[in-house]
Amino acid sequence: QKEVEQNSGPLSVPEGAIASLNCTYSDRGSQSFFWYRQYSGKSPELIMSIYSNGDKEDGRFTAQLNKASQYVSLLIRDSQPSDSATYLCAADSSNTGKLIFGQGTTLQVKP
């Protein structure tokens, strides 16, 4: 069974701090990795995609991928209360077009 694992949290950080969200995956054939943000009652919104080892930065967000360790992370710098949401990690299932989603980590940013 191919899996994506995330700590469900909640992860609580003070406003202005760095939030670090982590994810591991079991399918060594996965090539594409994604982070989604989901506010309560809303649908998931794609915020980052990463395909190769290393870091990828977009504004306050940095995604990190380590295929050898089968590990993906998302860093949110200068966290804001508006970042409070559930963050879903997803990995493609060996380029089938199907994504496998983790259960999500709830982030709380306290003013």
Added chain:
Amino acid sequence: DGGITQSPKYLFRKEGQNVTLSCEQNLNHDAMYWYRQDPGQGLRLIYYSQIVNDFQKGDIAEGYSVSREKKESFPLTVTSAQKNPTAFYLCASISRSYEQYFGPGTRLTVT
């Protein structure tokens, strides 16, 4: 504006009735997906379609049916055989780089 639309946003039905959820996309994506999300749970794949007139079962297809007669449309029918149909239903389509985009969702309540 390119995107995915789902209708209705909220749907209430009596037990024993079939109900069809609409999903339309104008992103020119080939593949489309249906997920179900229960409170506090991750996303579970119901059905997916990679081309017109073809679709495959996901992890929880029992009690559901789909059709894909047009590239833009992928309706989901929740039949009376689905034992626990109350959930948040999400439709998505995928780009060539495997980025999956979601519609706003339909919240179905069956009593």
